[in-house]
Amino acid sequence: MTFELKKLTHEGIESALSKAERYRLLNEPAEAASICRDVLAVDPENQAALVSLMLSLSDQYARGVDASKEIDAVATKVTDPYEKAYFTGLALERRAKALFAHRSNMGTRHMVHAWVHKAMHLFEQAEAVRPPGNDEPLLRWNACARFLMQHPEICSEVQEERVAVMSE
Numbered sequence: 001m002t003f004e005l006k007k008l009t010h011e012g013i014e015s016a017l018s019k020a021e022r023y024r025l026l027n028e029p030a031e032a033a034s035i036c037r038d039v040l041a042v043d044p045e046n047q048a049a050l051v052s053l054m055l056s057l058s059d060q061y062a063r064g065v066d067a068s069k070e071i072d073a074v075a076t077k078v079t080d081p082y083e084k085a086y087f088t089g090l091a092l093e094r095r096a097k098a099l100f101a102h103r104s105n106m107g108t109r110h111m112v113h114a115w116v117h118k119a120m121h122l123f124e125q126a127e128a129v130r131p132p133g134n135d136e137p138l139l140r141w142n143a144c145a146r147f148l149m150q151h152p153e154i155c156s157e158v159q160e161e162r163v164a165v166m167s168e
Contacts, residue, residue: 008042013049020052029059050078051087058091061098068095082129086137089122093144100151109154116154120144 008016016035023032036053039046054074057067071091078084096115099108123144126137148155 005038005041008038010042013039013043013046017046017048017052020049020056024052024056024059027059029056032056032059045077045079047078047080047083050074051083054078054087054091058094061094062101064098064102066095082126082131082134085122085129086126086140089119089126089137090140092116092122093119093140097147100154113148113154116144116148 016039020032020035020039023029023035033053033056036049036056039049040053043049054071057065057071057074060067068091071088075084075088075091078087092115096112096119099115100112120141123137123141127141130137
């Protein structure tokens with residue numbers, strides 16, 4: 001069954017984005033993502049909607065929903081270098097931690113390790129261009145570092161692979 005979706009008015013965008021934030025806080029990220037898509041249908045370059053959509057999609061990783069391709073596509077439209085690096089890093093960190101929580105086996109640890117390290121790199125990029133007084137990328141980088149320190153088994157597999165490659 002197909003429906004023709006109703007279009008928001010330009011005047012309703014701010015209120016819609018406020019509702020999207022509320023749905024995220026109510027732990028209803030799919031509804032928040034739907035609202036963001038409605039905003040983007042009217043204003044495809046709306047930066048607040050793009051960021052909110054990235055957050056709403058990454059909120060769903062904990063539920064087993066893999067929205068990484070859509071997040072990557074949305075991230076290419078974010079124009080602010082800080083926001084692009086920070087929110088892409090945040091989405092990647094969430095993806096890694098969700099994978100670790102749901103499938104903590106030897107095969108996934110390497111991906112978790114790689115994704116956390118890439119997120120840390122993105123947080124460092126965000127740190128370099130952050131507004132004065134904004135320490136959010138530092139907080140996220142530290143959270144990633146603590147996660148890796150609390151789960152040394154993630155890093156041990158990567159180190160074992162390096163030793164195996166070096167001894168060949």
